[in-house]
Amino acid sequence: MSERSTSTGPGRVLVAVYAIFALSATARSVVQIATDFDAAPLAYTLSAFAAAVYIAATVGLARGIRPLAWTACAVEAVGVFTVGTISVVASEDFPDATVWSVYGQGYGYVPAVLPFLGLVWLWRTRESRE
Amino acid sequence: MAWVLTLMSLVIMAWAGALSIRNRPVNDALFYAAAALEIAVVAVVIGGFIALGATDRSVDGITFVGYLITIVLILPIGVAWGASDKSRWGTGVVVIAAFLIIVLSWRLVQIWQGTHV
Numbered sequence: 001m002s003e004r005s006t007s008t009g010p011g012r013v014l015v016a017v018y019a020i021f022a023l024s025a026t027a028r029s030v031v032q033i034a035t036d037f038d039a040a041p042l043a044y045t046l047s048a049f050a051a052a053v054y055i056a057a058t059v060g061l062a063r064g065i066r067p068l069a070w071t072a073c074a075v076e077a078v079g080v081f082t083v084g085t086i087s088v089v090a091s092e093d094f095p096d097a098t099v100w101s102v103y104g105q106g107y108g109y110v111p112a113v114l115p116f117l118g119l120v121w122l123w124r125t126r127e128s129r130e
Numbered sequence: 131m132a133w134v135l136t137l138m139s140l141v142i143m144a145w146a147g148a149l150s151i152r153n154r155p156v157n158d159a160l161f162y163a164a165a166a167l168e169i170a171v172v173a174v175v176i177g178g179f180i181a182l183g184a185t186d187r188s189v190d191g192i193t194f195v196g197y198l199i200t201i202v203l204i205l206p207i208g209v210a211w212g213a214s215d216k217s218r219w220g221t222g223v224v225v226i227a228a229f230l231i232i233v234l235s236w237r238l239v240q241i242w243q244g245t246h247v
Contacts, residue, residue: 012219016211016226027196035192 004125006061014121018058025051025099047098077115131174132235138167139228146224155220156213168205175202194241201234
């Protein structure tokens with residue numbers, strides 16, 4: 001096996017950033033759903049979904065579970081641009097923000113960049129034939 | 131208080147950033163500096179709980195307490211995660227952890243003042 005670990009080197013920083021987003025997205029969605037779910041059911045359900053994806057990506061990268069990490073990063077990439085675009089075009093459906101609203105504007109657009117860093121990292125550390 | 135945490139965090143960010151650029155892992159001096167910052171964070175958190183208990187104003191208590199608990203955990207977890215990697219990326223994690231302290235301390239101020247979204 002010549003696969004490189006996904007949690008050392010640059011992966012250290014990547015896992016740290018993913019863990020932060022897992023934590024903040026989870027906390028945000030728990031508060032949203034617990035306090036006022038009926039105000040924006042779609043946005044809050046997406047918040048919870050985003051939180052689950054970040055948790056999966058964090059665990060996948062930290063423990064080197066590649067299929068999980070690949071899936072989570074890919075779903076995240078699709079999710080942030082789908083939700084981002086919908087939140088711009090149909091903002092009335094999003095009275096309250098999610099992590100992915102407007103491509104992660106509330107989080108310095110990090111959510112828009114992060115999945116691609118994750119995918120590049122997984123690609124760079126894949127099993128090499130050299 | 132948020133300014134004190136911000137200044138201390140900026141020092142640690144610059145220091146850890148310099149170590150990261152020179153491809154050094156977390157050293158003893160940086161560890162003690164991070165410990166000093168953590169002591170300041172704990173002091174702020176204790177003050178925050180006391181202030182929350184004493185105030186008559188309506189503060190978003192659940193969110194405030196959530197942030198207080200989170201900010202205490204950031205440095206121990208971040209430094210432990212960073213110190214276990216003996217490359218530039220380990221100190222890179224410490225840069226992010228210190229940055230997060232700044233973000234969280236200003237969010238605490240916003241929540242306390244009731245100006246958060």
